[in-house]
Amino acid sequence: MKQQTTCPYCGVGCGITAELSANRILSVSGDPQHPANRGRLCVKGSTLHETTAPEARLLLPSIEGRAVSWDTALDKVARQIRQAVDQHGAGSVAMYLSGQLLTEDYYVANKLMKGFLGSAHVDTNSRLCMASTVAGHKRAFGADAVPGCYEDLEIADLILLVGSNAAWNHPILYQRIQAAKQANPSLRVVVIDPRATASCDLADLHLQLQPGSDAALFNALLVYLADQGHVDHAFLLQHAEGFEQTLATARADTPDISIAATKTGLDNHDLTRFFRWFAATERTVSLFSQGVNQSSSGTDKVNSLINCHLATGRIGKPGSSPFSLTGQPNAMGGREVGGLANQLAAHMDFSPENVDRVQRFWNAPNMASEPGHKALELFNAVERGEIKVLWIMATNPLVSLPDTQLIRRALKRCELVIVSESMADTDTLQLADICLPASSWGEKYGTVTNSERCISRQRSLLPPPGEARHDWQIICEVAKRLGFAEAFNYPHPAAIFAEHAALSGFENAGKRCFDISGLSRLSQTEYDQLQPIQWPVTTDAPYGTQRLFSNGKFFTPSAKARLIPVSSQQPMQQLTDEAPLRLNTGRIRDQWHTMTRTGRTPTLFRHRAEPFIDLHPLDAATHALQDQDLARLENAQGQFIGRVRITPGQRPGEVFVPMHWTQSFSSEGRCNVLIESVADPISGQPESKQGAVRLSGVATAWHARLLTARHLSVNLRGYWARMPQQHAMGYALADSDWPESWSDWCLQHLGQRPDLSLQTQPNGQLRACALENGKLLWLLLVSPDKHFPDLKPLDRQFARSNLTALQQLNLLKSDQDSASGELICSCFQVDDPTIRAAIQSGCHSVEALGKALSCGTNCGSCIPELKALLAQEAEDVTH
Structure with missing residues (x-):
């Protein structure tokens, strides 16, 4: 039996078709009739059926x-x-x-x-995610109302992604933009974000601005539009108010491109190009999300963007709208x-x-x-x-x-x-x-x-x-x-x-x-x-209304839209000598909120299995950190420990960490312990994107991977992160001291000494396991370095009811291991080594990889990473 419903993850609101049998959901797929997704579904939505088992549910009051x-x-x-x-x-x-x-x-x-x-x-x-938009809408329109619709993305000639990594956070909308760009090669996409995210794959221009400087950018744009004669005075006269005061405030705040460059950290040439594109393009959609909202001046940032749309009359028209991307369903x-x-x-x-x-x-x-x-x-x-x-x-x-x-x-x-x-x-x-x-x-x-x-x-x-x-x-x-x-x-x-x-x-x-x-x-x-x-759905409009304000009427006392004077502000959380790095927090591709649902499926852990810290290479070098090292972020409130990921996509002096890990999934992976309790005074929305921290390495003597068939109450002095597997529970472990006896360590933490173990040297690799009636209870892999084999083949051993003596001995042999590689395509479980091998064998395009491996052919959110691998392999060949 099939039944239609709606996805419970992001605010795209995708329709789902569920396949049911005997009180079980066998599979889910995108509903081709639903207007939001037209049959597409991201990897989180595609694995919903894996999260519905009654195990780990609260069952009784x-x-x-x-x-x-x-x-x-x-x-x-x-x-x-x-x-x-x-x-x-x-x-x-x-x-x-x-x-x-x-x-x-x-x-x-x-x-x-x-x-x-x-x-x-x-x-x-x-x-925590939408309050600044609500306040900005009410100030500008007199109502909390999103003017546009998804169809506008397909008929726009310019799309701004402002503080939005839609490729990961709203992947189905991102795929609609990608399809629109393929159909309309003249469509330009501008990404405005301090990070070079996966969404930059579609960008004709990436404005990698200083965190928190959005209002200065849009104030400068408003001044440019006025000075270059691109203001729609007829619209302002009939349908808006407050333009002159708003322009005067913007001019006093960010009077020209040079001042805008100083405030935003952007290049004059890039700013000029963006301003020209915006001025010349009637059909402009500005998609904005948490990078704008989660700020101590988020409401002003929202209004600074809306001001530019109102000044040019770009609202209530096909392909022209400021558009808030909602965080939750x-x-x-x-x-x-x-x-x-x-x-x-x-x-x-x-x-x-x-x-x-x-x-x-x-x-x-x-x-x-x-x-x-x-x-x-x-x-x-x-x-x-x-x-x-x-x-x-x-x-x-x-x-x-x-x-x-x-x-x-x-x-x-x-x-x-x-x-x-x-x-x-x-x-x-x-x-x-x-x-x-x-x-x-x-x-x-x-x-x-x-x-x-x-x-x-x-x-x-x-x-x-x-x-x-x-x-x-x-x-x-x-x-x-x-x-x-x-x-x-x-x-x-x-x-x-x-x-x-x-x-x-x-x-x-x-x-x-x-x-x-x-x-x-x-x-x-x-x-x-x-x-x-x-909505609205009234007796006069029984089929709903696609676009609001097309008649130029708003819900203010004057029935006119309001431009709001905005002065740009610095984040409340100031950098200091004790906390010199700017902290950005946010979502990742395959997890949702605090993982109470997504944490139930192993599929969604292979892309990013542990808490991590994205660092620019210069910051990594300054702190003597290598990729995959453990590092600590801290300030007066607390600390966060995660794996270092070195990426030029970060601006120097800034770090990014994911928001999802909890005390149920990690030892020190809760990012919000580092964020001060400060908020936008208008909206009350916290400033979650502009924290202040210091960075240091975490000394480690050993690293380990543990697979266990039983629930483990982890009580370790060092680092741990829980990573669900298909047949067992997985853990990443690390500590600064080498145990005097691994046998004693296993007894203390795993409840029993190993039945089988093999250690290459006193402080070298260790493999140990325990069994009960031939069935594997736990398997421990210890190494002085950070490199481990693919856990999937080892995890499958937990499904066996009775391991033979040879199979038991093979657990201890590293020559039986397959190489570990980062998962790239979660939909089809295709990892980095597999993709590189396909490229080397002749798959030299995303389309060819999709045909050979299926990667990138479902939700498409891995396509930016596929392109990056193609570029890396091509660069390796030229060198």
Whole structure:
């Protein structure tokens, strides 16, 4: 049987076709009918079926680590919430939500908190990725509204990728851009990013600007457009306001290209070329993402970019739009229902008029009347003891929020921490007082909204395992216990969605941009069959609206767009003698957030198996570091340890680390321990892209790879990283001291001495293993250097029920090993040596490699690396 649903990863919102049999998802593929992806799917989406096994799931409610019934857990939650409200006021209760929730989950959470308990302390992890865009949209357009659509990428003549590595983070959209460039050779792509990322593969120009200098760049562009006569004065006169003041501020901030070059660190020639291209190209789409948003001045950066579009009238037209790429699958849906602390449902703010309107619609007894704490301030309030009850849903703030130690202190101090979670092992869950098992992707049933305002269905494919329940059900059960049964008596998510849609149109009459009232009368059957549709959806526009603002009307009091004066600012986290390197954090190609889902599949670990530190060759030489050495980043807040990756794609003096590793997957791989708790004063979004650190090498006497069939509670003094394999669990290990006895080390850390071992010399290579009734329990490979064989053939030995004596002895022989190589194509598991061998045998193009090995033929996110290997091999031949 086949069923259509929607991917739970990035904000592209790809449609998925799942193949089902006997309560199992056998495989997933891209839905060719879905408008977002048209059948394509990235490697994370393609491996979703590998993440749905019930193992490692949270299956039962618990209180203080003791399994209890649902009634016991929910009674306790409701009783503690009521007690906190009665004793300390509604503001003593808070919720921290997630873009992984469905719109229906989000809606009832906000209704309960803001309308019935009276606490606006409800925020979401979307604060960490999209809040600056929300604030910028509202300042410019009067509404949080993405003007364009994906089709604009295919008809544009100039595409900017600003702070966006779309090739890795939004790969399906990147492939649409690539296809557009092939169809239209005159299409130019400009990448604006401090790093030379995989997205630069398509770039006609890469502006490798100084981190945080985006506003100076766009201010200089605005001045250039005005001075060279490329401003659309007719559009400004009829449809916008604030141009003169905005231009004056930009001129005072960055008056010419020379000053822009100084502020951005860019070359005058490259700046001039970019400005000329922008000025001459009517059809321009500016895609921007976390590199812009995650800043202490992110809102201003968003507006500085939008200012250039408004000044040239490039909005609401085919192929012309500023376009925010959303980070999570339902960050947009959460914004629609008031998931942010400074919002009410249906994109309404906390004006007295809106508070009254929502209160009347909900018949709410205790309506919150002013905004609540945004994420960072919310956890500060928890640490101060002001918030007594904190309910966390579908997110892992102990890893994802800045200043990890502060978050840990806050959670430990809080009187009651409730965590609704689908997985049994997350950093945050370990500090929960009450754990509530929630359904996950493949079990959830509701809607999500993607980056182009397209509402899609996530459908239930499997029953939730154990006693897991849907988030909306859990919230409604608590609401009923609090005395609000009538308002939360929903029989099905369709009823929640219908109410949400009705509120969007309530007393609207075109005054508010977000309006899906045309969907408010869907029957449950129609809801079940709902096809992807872009909002607004009204009775006048029953099929949705592709582009907004094509009529030149905006949602400000004057109905005109607003240009916002912006002065460029330096990052709040300043470099010092003690922390001289600029730290950038972000996503990698094959992992997602804190790996609670992607960490379950071995496929996604072969591309980047361990935490790493990207360094420029000059910085590596200065610190006497070689590729694959272990190195430490640290500052006053903490430390991060990862493998050095030397790349000229980094600017000197800057480092990049991934955001995904947790204490469940690494010893010291949590990057946010290094990020200060500072944020944009307007949006509240943390400054996650501009940290300050120092770098040093980590002394190591030995390195090891461990494969074990049993769960290992790693308690090592040195470095470790967990790397799931197909049949065993893998670990990378290292330490500065050589054990006096490896046999004793194995007993201490693995629970038993080896049955077989072979050591070449006292401080040389060691191979050891333990068996039980002929079945392999663990295999340890130790070396004084960093080079190890491919683990896949060794991992397969764990699938054997009874190893022969010869097979056991072969485990200890290094001449049986195959070479280890970095995985390049995750979709088809093609590694570096295999690709190099194919190139050397005559495959001299990406197309030829695809034909021979299939690499690059699915999601295409490995194509930049394929091209790099082709170039390296060609260079080796010429030398």
